[in-house]
Amino acid sequence: MSVVTGGNSGIGAGIARGLARSGASVAVWGRREDANAEIVSELSRLGGEGRGEPAGVVCDVTLEGDIVRATGETLERYGRIDSCFANAGGGDLSPLLHTSLEQWDRVVRLDLTSVFLTFREIARHMVERGGGGRLIATSSIGTIFGMPRQSSYSAAKGGVDALVRSLAVELARDGIRVNSILAGWVDTPMTAPLLAWEKFDQTIVHRTPLRRWGRPPDFEGLAVYLASEASEFMTGETIRLDGGYSVF
Ligand SMILES: NC(=O)c1ccc[n+]([C@@H]2O[C@H](COP(=O)([O-])OP(=O)(O)OC[C@H]3O[C@@H](n4cnc5c(N)ncnc54)[C@H](OP(=O)(O)O)[C@@H]3O)[C@@H](O)[C@H]2O)c1
Secondary structure, three states: OEEEEOOOOHHHHHHHHHHHHOOOOEEEEEOOHHHHHHHHHHHHOOOOOOOOOOEEEEOOOOOHHHHHHHHHHHHHHHOOOOEEEEOOOOOOOOOHHHOOHHHHHHHHHHHHHHHHHHHHHHHHHHHHHOOOEEEEEEEEHHHOOOOOOOHHHHHHHHHHHHHHHHHHHHHHHHOEEEEEEEEOOEOOHHHHHHHOOHHHHHHHHHHOOOOOOEOHHHHHHHHHHHHOHHHOOOOOOEEEEOOOHHHO
16 A cells, blocks of 8 residues: 555645556545545545555644654554655745745755655554565755755755665665655646746746646656556666656
C-alpha cells in the first residue's frame, strides 16, 4: 500500500490516481478532511483489482505529532506501508528583502522538514518489518534554475534532493529505495495565480518544448514506476518531469 501526502490535490492527486488505477491501496494524508474525503471517493471508483479501500488521514505534515499519529492510523488500517510519496508542499513568492525569518522557517518546515519527518517515521516501520520499501519526494525545477522570489522554496527543495541522495545510500542495506520526482511547471491550485497571469503563462508555454504546462495525470505513470519493482535498481535518483523545460 502507498501513502501520498498532499494527495487530495494537484500532483499528489495525480500520483494517488495512478497508484489506485494500478491496483495499490492508497492512504491520502492532508489537512482538509473534506478534500481527503473527495479524492478517496474518486479513488474508490477507479479500477485496480484486489486492493483495499483508499483512506483519508487528516495530517499536517509540519507537525511531528501528526505524522506519528498518521503513520500509526495507516498501519492500523492496512498493516504495512510499502511506498510513501512525501509530496505535500507549497511556495512563498516573497522577495528576499521582504522575507522574514518566520516566513523562511515556515517554507523550510513545509517543504523540507516535513519530508525528513515523514520519511523517518515510515522508514522506522519499513526497517522494523523488513522487506524494504520505497520513499519518493516531490522536488522542483527551482533546484536547478535560479528562480527570483522563491529563495526559501528553492533552498528547501534543493535540500530535499540532497536528503534523498543521502537516505538512498543509508537505507539501501534495508532494501529501501529513495528517489524524487522533479516537477516542472504544472497546472495545479498552487500555480493557479501564475497561470492566470497571461504573460507568465505564455512565457512558460514558449519555453517548454512540449508547449504546455504539466498536468496531474502526467505523474500517474512515473509514480507507479517508482512505487513498483519496475524501478528496483533505481535509488538516489531525481527524475525530471517537465516537458523538456530544463533541456531547452
Ligand atoms: N505545481 C507545480 O508547478 C509544482 C512544480 C514543482 C514542484 N511542485 C511541488 O509539488 C507538490 C504538490 O504541489 P501542487 O502543485 O500539486 O499543489 P496543490 O495542488 O496546492 O497541492 C498541495 C497539497 O499539499 C497539501 N498540503 C499543503 N500543506 C500541507 C501541510 N502542512 N500538511 C499536509 N498537507 C499539506 C495540500 O492539502 P491540504 O491543504 O488538505 O493540507 C494539497 O493536497 C508540492 O511539494 C510542490 O512544491 C509543484
